[in-house]
Amino acid sequence: GQQVMQIPQYQHVQEGEDFTTYCNSSTTLSNIQWYKQRPGGHPVFLIQLVKSGEVKKQKRLTFQFGEAKKNSSLHITATQTTDVGTYFCAAMNSGYSTLTFGKGTMLLVSP
């Protein structure tokens, strides 16, 4: 089945520093979704990217979908302690009914 590799597995930053997580696939993706899971919580949908080269912004978060639709990234500018959690990318499988999740990047932000 489809696989998505996510790096890094873990990152610890000081508040105010930037953060980026990357999601890579060996195959072309139809679309990609990003989720955030706070410690002890459940995954919450952030965004979906569909078009080649697409860039979307949500306040301090910038999401990109690669030109070849084989990779994606999430960048957070000037992290805050509220950004703590695990960020997952998820690729839509053919048939558009299931997702394959990356293993996630855990972000820790120190004040």
Next chain:
Amino acid sequence: NAGVTQTPKFRVLKTGQSMTLLCAQDMNHEYMYWYRQDPGMGLRLIHYSVGEGTTAKGEVPDGYNVSRLKKQNFLLGLESAAPSQTSVYFCATQRGSSYEQYFGPGTRLTVT
């Protein structure tokens, strides 16, 4: 609206015991999913359903069974629990194809 609810929130089972996890949704979504989450493994799909009365296997279906007799409910059964099934189980729903998923709060299951 409650969204997606899961029952129970916590459970401890002994090896060989059986149990059923219930997922209920009030969003009228067609698709429902069961995932398990283990440390460092992300979310892995166990079974899913694209409509009432239909189910399909996901990535890790062995040892689990499911039923979707009503649109709003999706049940996950463990017939003979094993320690390897110790995990956090999440239910999720999706309005239709190509949409985002909404997750329940999770069930933490420990099998001793």
